[in-house]
């Protein structure tokens with residue numbers, strides 16, 4: 001048998017590990033592959049700032065390249081960045097993180113994967129809100145764990161609570177993986193509810209993995225950093241990033257801070273799989289932390305203007321929508337159209353060239369909703385709303401809906 005005929009006899013699909021084969025591709029990507037082939041689409045789909053990274057941050061990276069700063073860095077990140085981050089967390093939240101408690105990662109994405117892999121043994125259960133960011137469940141599954149979903153609903157502003165979580169805890173429960181402000185709903189959690197959840201986690205010896213990537217994007221309220229709550233610091237792995245606050249999605253940089261033992265375990269995986277985050281991204285992140293606040297504040301003020309237009313606009317055309325207080329997403333109900341969220345998103349894209357993400361991409365409780373990212377220009381938002389109204393009118397579903405505050 002020749003080598004070639006041997007190769008032809010292999011069915012590669014049979015060789016894919018079951019835990020990978022069983023995971024569905026992201027429901028977001030499916031739509032973006034489709035819209036990439038179309039012209040004239042207004043995208044309310046991808047969750048990323050429409051701004052380029054502020055120039056002074058780009059300039060810092062350019063000069064690091066010009067100065068030949070192009071080698072591997074220490075696994076945990078360059079000392080300047082770890083020091084600057086430690087200062088930032090102290091100034092923002094009055095939290096003390098020593099060098100051994102800080103790891104610079106390839107975005108919150110890598111940090112989340114590392115946290116799951118460092119903590120989860122085969123069969124361990126991890127509690128996750130439903131709906132939630134598309135990566136949470138796959139991360140747990142890829143680490144050999146079992147995601148256990150905490151159902152939420154619009155009537156309760158998609159908030160979780162200790163009462164909802166307690167009955168789901170078993171002797172296999174290892175951790176809670178949560179993220180507020182939330183993607184896809186824009187929910188922020190009231191401080192008191194988070195305090196109750198921390199208390200419950202402590203009673204059951206659970207680790208909290210808290211994805212706070214949208215912490216800088218809150219409106220009319222303050223962000224509650226979970227690690228600041230009584231009893232939380234010792235058992236919280238706090239994940240943060242640069243992608244959203246400083247419009248740095250393409251730089252692929254974020255961080256994990258938390259108990260030294262967990263950060264050391266995460267660093268071990270990072271060391272063998274990633275080695276270190278791109279050097280120029282780390283230099284850019286130092287500049288973002290030192291001098292990026294003015295630009296961040298301007299972008300947040302702009303997102304806030306768009307948020308108000310988006311939510312009111314959606315309600316005016318007949319899609320009820322609670323008023324999100326964080327991130328840059330609105331999550332209107334499309335239940336009155338009688339369509340599934342996938343049909344709604346598909347038909348809207350085909351008929352009116354507006355891209356939104358079906359809510360079921362974020363979990364079962366997301367069915368009946370679509371995610372609209374308002375990080376796009378006001379001009380495009382108004383145009384998208386007009387197109388959506390036309391789409392709804394054709395189906396007799398454009399009565400103004402309740403505006404929930």
Ligand SMILES: Cc1ncc(COP(=O)(O)O)c(C=O)c1O
Pocket residue numbers: 047106107108109110133179182183211213241242243249252253254
């Ligand atoms: C809730 C949430 N967490 C994490 C990420 C990934 O962030 P990063 O770009 O830092 O990997 C995203 C990206 O959209 C997100 O929405």
